[in-house]
Amino acid sequence: EDKVVQSPLSLVVHEGDTVTLNCSYEVTNFRSLLWYKQEKKAPTFLFMLTSSGIEKKSGRLSSILDKKELFSILNITATQTGDSAVYLCAGNYGGSQGNLIFGKGTKLSVKP
């Protein structure tokens, strides 16, 4: 059965800290792994990773994929209160349907 497991499920840090969010996956016909940030409403896209070992960066956020060990990490450096959100990891699986299977998410709380 396909699954995506995120850890930790919740995390509380202080502004300025660096955090690492984990995502492991078992996905049939794996195509890519995606990270989303979800605040009050709909998830917003952060990264899509298809190749092992190639880091993707956007400002203070970065992510990398290890297709051999079947996991990905999302790093956030110098965290700010605006980083408080649920971070979702999703595996794209099977054929050409573009379907995603989501993990439960990591709830990050950044305290001032």
Place this chain on the structure above:
Amino acid sequence: NAGVTQTPKFRILKIGQSMTLQCTQDMNHNYMYWYRQDPGMGLKLIYYSVGAGITDKGEVPNGYNVSRSTTEDFPLRLELAAPSQTSVYFCASSSPGLGYYGYTFGSGTRLTVV
């Protein structure tokens, strides 16, 4: 530049009632999806569509129906609402044909069945 539009944003239903959640996208995406998100859980796929006239079940289709008569619209129908259908529903679209599998999500519909 509306993206994916969902209506209504909130709804309270009584057990046994029916309703349709509307979803419209203006990006000419072929692929559309309905997910539900329960508290503390990830998103679970209800139904998806790869184009007008084509729909298929996802992980949790029971109690729901969909149709896709146009590229733009993908309504989700709830028949005989049950408390277990209390959830936040997200519609999304994508265009895998461009090699990009990221979704554009609507803002969600919070449904409570009492």
